[in-house]
Amino acid sequence: MMSSKKATSLCIVVIAACLLSGLSGCHDVVVEQPKIVRPVKVMMVSQGDGALERTFSGTSQDAMDSDLSFQVGGRIIFMQAKVGQQVSVDEVLARLDPVDFELQEKQAKAQLEQARAEFIKAQADVSRIRVLYEKAVVSKSELDAAEAVYKTTGALLDAANQRFDIAKQNLNYTVLHAPFDGIVSDAPLEVHQVVNAGQTIVSLKADQQLEVVVGIPDVLIADIYRGEQVVVTFDALPGASLSGIVTEVGVDAGSSTTYPVTITLTERPVRARSGMAARVTFVLGKKKGKPIVPAVAVVGNPDTTTHVFTVDPETAIIHKKMVTLGPITKHGLTIDSGLIPGEILVIRGVHSVEEGMKVRILSETS
Template sequence: MQRSPGKKLVLIIGLVALAAAGVGVWRHETGGKEAPKSLNGKQASAGTPVTTAVAQRGEIDLSLKLIGRAEAYSTVNVRSRVSGQLDTLAFTPGTHVKKGDLLARVDPRPLKAALDEAQGKVASDEAQLAKAEADLGRYQNMLGKGFVSRADFDLYKANLGVARAALVSDRAAARAAQTQLDFTTISAPFDGVTGAPLAYPGATLTADTTDIVVLNQVDPIRIAFAIPEDSLAAVRNSARRGALPVQAKIPGDTGGPLKGELEFIDNAVDVTTGTIVLKARFANADGRLTAGQFAEVTLPTTRLTDAVSIPVIALQSSSAGTFVFVVKADKTVEQRPITTGATTADRVVVDKGLQAGERVVTEGQLLLVDGARVR
């Protein structure tokens, strides 16, 4: 059954009256005050939170970032200086050893026998020398009394000279035999890290030929890297002012960068690649660098003496170019275009558009527009 138009009108009027009564009750309970502003409105009036940095004027070093490879400061293939059978290995592969530590020993028995023989000859020569000296002394008294001829006396005098010469020669042979015996003990020539054994006990060693182990000196250690030849002049100019500092960062290492200094510039440019090899020396007492390991090297090339610079993260880009947000005294920001120069590490040189002492936004730029208030 359909309702009549009059009944519909009465129903609509009743609903409107009910809504009006509800609004009146709400205004009465709130004392007629307006609803509080939204949270976003409060934040907007307080300003957008940002992080800032001050543009600085002063010296700044431009640098190259390169990939280098660590190499041992010195490497030695340890060999025996005498032939013989390898008796023992006294090192643990892959561990640090000190200069003078025992690495290996060659069977000393054959050389010990040779030394005993040489020392026996020395003892015989000493006895012969004592007899010759005694004989010469007796014949010298008899010569004065006319009991012996001059020729006999000269013979005993010559025998004394022969005995002395034989003793000198055999003593030298004994020292040589002792040296050979000492060579059966093979010690580390410097502090370093041992590799895997290249010969094992029982092997026959050939003097100065058979490798026993490779020893790497890793403290200090070098990092070798190549720079473009057009950067060589700037590096040489910087090196003339004194020791050129070099930094190295190891991939995956949580420690800070290693600090060293440039030690070597090669004497020729590689005509194939147009680069030249440089090497930097680093202290490595903690063993953070291992020979053959890659590292990211930072090498200063040119020093600017009066440059304005800001952190790289302050830079923003638009279709009109590069700009930064500059914080003014009234805590609002100005979107200002700038002209940038060279970049080094985490800073960039500003050629135009910014003065030293001005403050720029480094974090929070995405929430800003020109004239926005910040905190």
């Protein structure tokens, strides 16, 4: 019979062996980890409405900006215009010495009076000779000669009238008037200087309407039309957003690849000046029908390509789709190709998913 002490030792050995056996078997047990289902926020891809905004930089200028000159040459005897001066329509800006033009007008008037007297005499002669011819007192050749003189004096009278009108007009041209209300921007000449016809005397800018001229790329000019409403902002006037209307669309790009487009502001802020830097925002429709998606939904690749992730709504499986980007709008990025309306697009969690992954679609309120 085994003693109680030996029995106890045997039990300890057996238990230790069992424990060692159990511990050695722990390395062969595979514990299956639960799969993580990533939550994502999605949106349904819809067809864009074509409202694409593009902003172009330009420079403001006065809607009316004229270099004024005399239509005749002469010596300046009066110069009213000064740089920065506010002038009104028809206000006298400068005068030329009128003496020579007054003499020319008097001479032309005298020639006109002489031509008129000769015409009246010829008219009376032909009437008198016609009566005598009808009475067979004078010959037909005398009547013909009288009628020829009458026609000649009539032509001379017309020419004298024209010369007199030109002389009067030239005299009027010695006074330079403001053609519109405005501000003198340049007045380079002084009194007593002799000027030629067409030489700039005063530069005048209208102080009412303001224009902005921008250059539009050739690929977009077809979407710009006269009468289109635009939004104009100025760097020097923060917070001011002004409305404008396209008044001129260039038809020739010249040596550049942009076409000049002129926008007239419908209002003019007090602080707005000609020469200020401006930005004009157009709403274009060239990309009509293209989807527009949030920028956070688009992933850039090292090779400059881009992709998005869509979700199969039935299986909740992720699919990677390569896309081609179009213009940027205030609502997001235009997708030129790669997406079609109706697809479910991942817009949150794009950097945590990959092709074939199963996800959990969050509700709109999540």
